[in-house]
Amino acid sequence: xxxxxxxxxxxxxxxxxxxxxxxxxxxxxxxxxxxxxxxxxxxxxxxxxxxxxxxxxxxxxxxxxxxxxxxxxxxxxxxxxxxxxxxxxxxxxxxxxxxxxxxxxxxxxxxxxxxxxxxxxxxxxxxxxxxxxxxxxxxxxxxxxxxxxxxxxxxxxxxxxxxxxxxxxxxxxxxxxxxxxxxxxxxxxxxxxxxxxxxxxxxxxxxxxxxxxxxxxxxxxxxxxxxxxxxxxxxxxxxxxxxxxxxxxxxxxxxxxxxxxxxxxxxxxxxxxxxxxxxxxxxxxxxxxxxxxxxxxxxxxxxxxxxxxxxxxxxx
Amino acid sequence: xxxxxxxxxxxxxxxxxxxxxxxxxxxxxxxxxxxxxxxxxxxxxxxxxxxxxxxxxxxxxxxxxxxxxxxxxxxxxxxxxxxxxxxxxxxxxxxxxxxxxxxxxxxxxxxxxxxxxxxxxxxxxxxxxxxxxxxxxxxxxxxxxxxxxxxxxxxxxxxxxxxxxxxxxxxxxxxxxxxxxxxxxxxxxxxxxxxxxxxxxxxxxxxxxxxxxxxxxxxxxxxxxxxxxxxxxxxxxxxxxxxxxxxxxxxxxxxxxxxxxxxxxxxxxxxxxxxxxxxxxxxxxxxxxxxxxxxxxxxxxxxxxxxxxxxxxxxxxxxxxxxxxxxxxxxxxxxxxxxxxxxxxxxxxxxxxxxxxxxxxxxxxxxxxxxxxxxxxxxxxxxxxxxxxxxxxxxxxxxxxxxxxxxxxxxxxxxxxxx
Numbered sequence: 001x002x003x004x005x006x007x008x009x010x011x012x013x014x015x016x017x018x019x020x021x022x023x024x025x026x027x028x029x030x031x032x033x034x035x036x037x038x039x040x041x042x043x044x045x046x047x048x049x050x051x052x053x054x055x056x057x058x059x060x061x062x063x064x065x066x067x068x069x070x071x072x073x074x075x076x077x078x079x080x081x082x083x084x085x086x087x088x089x090x091x092x093x094x095x096x097x098x099x100x101x102x103x104x105x106x107x108x109x110x111x112x113x114x115x116x117x118x119x120x121x122x123x124x125x126x127x128x129x130x131x132x133x134x135x136x137x138x139x140x141x142x143x144x145x146x147x148x149x150x151x152x153x154x155x156x157x158x159x160x161x162x163x164x165x166x167x168x169x170x171x172x173x174x175x176x177x178x179x180x181x182x183x184x185x186x187x188x189x190x191x192x193x194x195x196x197x198x199x200x201x202x203x204x205x206x207x208x209x210x211x212x213x214x215x216x217x218x219x220x221x222x223x224x225x226x227x228x229x230x231x232x233x234x235x236x237x238x239x240x241x242x243x244x245x246x247x248x249x250x251x252x253x254x255x256x257x258x259x260x261x262x263x264x265x266x267x268x269x270x271x272x273x274x275x276x277x278x279x280x281x282x283x284x285x286x287x288x289x290x291x292x293x294x295x296x297x298x299x300x301x302x303x304x305x306x307x308x309x310x311x312x313x314x315x316x
Numbered sequence: 317x318x319x320x321x322x323x324x325x326x327x328x329x330x331x332x333x334x335x336x337x338x339x340x341x342x343x344x345x346x347x348x349x350x351x352x353x354x355x356x357x358x359x360x361x362x363x364x365x366x367x368x369x370x371x372x373x374x375x376x377x378x379x380x381x382x383x384x385x386x387x388x389x390x391x392x393x394x395x396x397x398x399x400x401x402x403x404x405x406x407x408x409x410x411x412x413x414x415x416x417x418x419x420x421x422x423x424x425x426x427x428x429x430x431x432x433x434x435x436x437x438x439x440x441x442x443x444x445x446x447x448x449x450x451x452x453x454x455x456x457x458x459x460x461x462x463x464x465x466x467x468x469x470x471x472x473x474x475x476x477x478x479x480x481x482x483x484x485x486x487x488x489x490x491x492x493x494x495x496x497x498x499x500x501x502x503x504x505x506x507x508x509x510x511x512x513x514x515x516x517x518x519x520x521x522x523x524x525x526x527x528x529x530x531x532x533x534x535x536x537x538x539x540x541x542x543x544x545x546x547x548x549x550x551x552x553x554x555x556x557x558x559x560x561x562x563x564x565x566x567x568x569x570x571x572x573x574x575x576x577x578x579x580x581x582x583x584x585x586x587x588x589x590x591x592x593x594x595x596x597x598x599x600x601x602x603x604x605x606x607x608x609x610x611x612x613x614x615x616x617x618x619x620x621x622x623x624x625x626x627x628x629x630x631x632x633x634x635x636x637x638x639x640x641x642x643x644x645x646x647x648x649x650x651x652x653x654x655x656x657x658x659x660x661x662x663x664x665x666x667x668x669x670x671x672x673x674x675x676x677x678x679x680x681x682x683x684x685x686x687x688x689x690x691x692x693x694x695x696x697x698x699x700x701x702x703x704x705x706x707x708x709x710x711x712x713x714x715x716x717x718x719x720x721x722x723x724x725x726x727x728x729x730x731x732x733x734x735x
Contacts, residue, residue, distance in 0.1 A: 134587035138579035142435060143522060175587045175625045179579045182408075182586075182623060207444070209647055210407050 117159030125165030367425025382417030438518030
């Protein structure tokens with residue numbers, strides 16, 4: 001790879017991860033059995049660590065060694081790992097685990113004192129959803145991810161909070177998935193065809209239309225991202241050239257189209273109430289056929305022709 | 317208490333104050349002299365609250381929803397003492413806009429506001445309200461909109477009967493009357509001094525409930541109990557239910573509750589089908605309606621009904637609300653690219669209109685309504701499939717007048733005159 005190609009690939013890689021981390025708030029990574037999402041999660045974690053943010057990991061689903069595998073030592077030193085895999089219910093009572101379990105750890109992050117940007121990776125959100133009531137989880141996630149919108153009293157700028165949640169789609173019903181989707185600022189659904197992974201990214205900016213784009217990518221062993229052109233360009237997914245656009249005038253019982261001759265005939269027609277000079281003449285000119293006007297009156301059987309009609313005295 | 321009962325029975329109609337005043341008189345034929353109540357008009361004491369008007373059909377006191385087009389669809393406005401439920405669209409863009417129009421109308425009319433939300437600070441919601449359009453500016457804005465729309469059709473000149481050629485063109489832009497129903501500019505924010513001059517109370521759920529509270533099983537979710545208590549306190553302390561007889565100026569309380577039923581309120585009705593608190597929301601609506609009927613207040617609620625899993629609950633909620641308006645936006649659906657729906661951003665469904673002190677309700681015959689968010693204005697239009705000449709689509713830009721049937725007949729007459 002030449003230098004320019006490498007640089008270009010590097011900037012494109014930055015674009016996708018940047019767009020995922022740009023909004024802040026909750027980022028949902030929805031994966032499935034065929035297309036796993038943990039490697040994308042680790043790629044995002046690596047990106048955040050390289051940007052100098054504070055990174056907290058809540059590990060519930062895989063062991064710490066497995067999660068840290070593949071990261072360089074300097075990245076590993078920056079990660080703050082909260083291990084809930086080995087002893088989730090704190091039976092060994094060694095005092096290492098945080099009190100309150102994962103929920104307590106999340107709540108502790110709500111009241112943090114240092115105000116730099118922070119990334120919290122939840123591995124996995126499915127585990128939390130299965131072990132905690134959905135409403136409490138939603139409320140806690142909302143509080144954690146919206147810390148930056150409630151600045152403290154002294155007005156100092158608060159860094160952005162990113163909460164990355166790995167969610168396994170097949171484990172949950174439509175209810176919890178819908179509830180979490182409505183909370184998320186960015187939603188990434190992993191899929192793909194023919195060995196190529198794709199990510200469908202839905203960004204919900206507040207009070208703006210959500211943007212939807214699909215990006216094909218692959219993840220390299222050192223958890224950096226390689227963007228690719230997928231099998232088909234999917235930035236405009238809706239137009240299908242085989243189906244013509246719907247024509248509303250197609251199957252009507254009356255004819256809406258005029259031929260040229262018909263149009264001319266229509267234009268030459270004088271409508272009855274259209275004013276023209278002939279009509280004006282006809283109205284102004286007295287009619288020669290009738291000099292005076294006649295009244296034709298036929299009295300009814302019930303008509304009372306009273307000779308003493310008082311109106312006869314009127315002198316008009 | 318009897319005064320309050322008449323107030324509740326008439327749902328705050330304009331005559332209620334007269335009824336309470338005449339209780340102390342011996343007969344109703346007494347000349348009313350200047351009273352000690354402080355009003356300086358010697359006529360009959362008809363209390364008129366700013367921003368309200370009696371309905372032309374049954375005298376019910378109405379307030380505006382902030383959108384004059386929606387007011388016409390609802391029979392003139394929103395009756396005082398009722399609940400307007402808005403079923404949110406999928407991404408909550410247009411329903412939050414209707415919510416803001418309602419609150420902005422309250423500020424412009426000088427009503428007291430109560431804003432309750434679980435996901436946004438009420439102060440931030442108030443900062444984002446749209447700016448009201450004053451009478452002199454709005455005609456210029458809408459004229460340019462109408463002009464932009466008319467240019468492609470100007471080559472087809474209508475042949476008008478000669479008697480009518482000299483008549484002035486009919487106004488199809490909105491005419492703003494300063495008393496009831498204002499127009500707002502959705503691209504500008506409300507001026508800060510209007511917000512500061514208004515009286516409002518905010519209820520932000522994460523502040524009221526500490527997050528470490530242990531959730532005990534209860535028939536009504538904790539968040540809802542807190543909200544009901546808050547509303548009841550405000551109504552009682554500020555005298556909206558007539559409990560402070562020294563209040564000389566009656567006012568309306570506009571309550572806005574955002575995203576009710578979402579998991580952020582602690583309600584799991586969007587998460588599961590048969591949860592623990594499955595009746596909590598319906599009980600909340602029932603108690604809320606009781607509070608509203610006995611006070612001079614009106615409430616708007618936006619609810620994400622597309623997330624509710626149990627369809628029977630949606631039917632219960634519809635029955636417990638008075639007016640139900642559903643918004644369906646085309647974003648993300650296949651209708652977005654369908655050329656038939658190209659001009660609209662979504663459809664509005666009026667699902668229920670109440671029968672208040674009536675046997676019939678004022679349901680309009682029009683069921684196909686589309687909405688569109690233009691740069692500055694949110695319009696609701698009759699969705700008619702335009703079948704223009706040469707196959708190009710037209711639609712009929714009639715803002716809804718009081719008789720929708722007449723405009724539909726005019727539209728059909730125009731259509732057939734073109735062929």
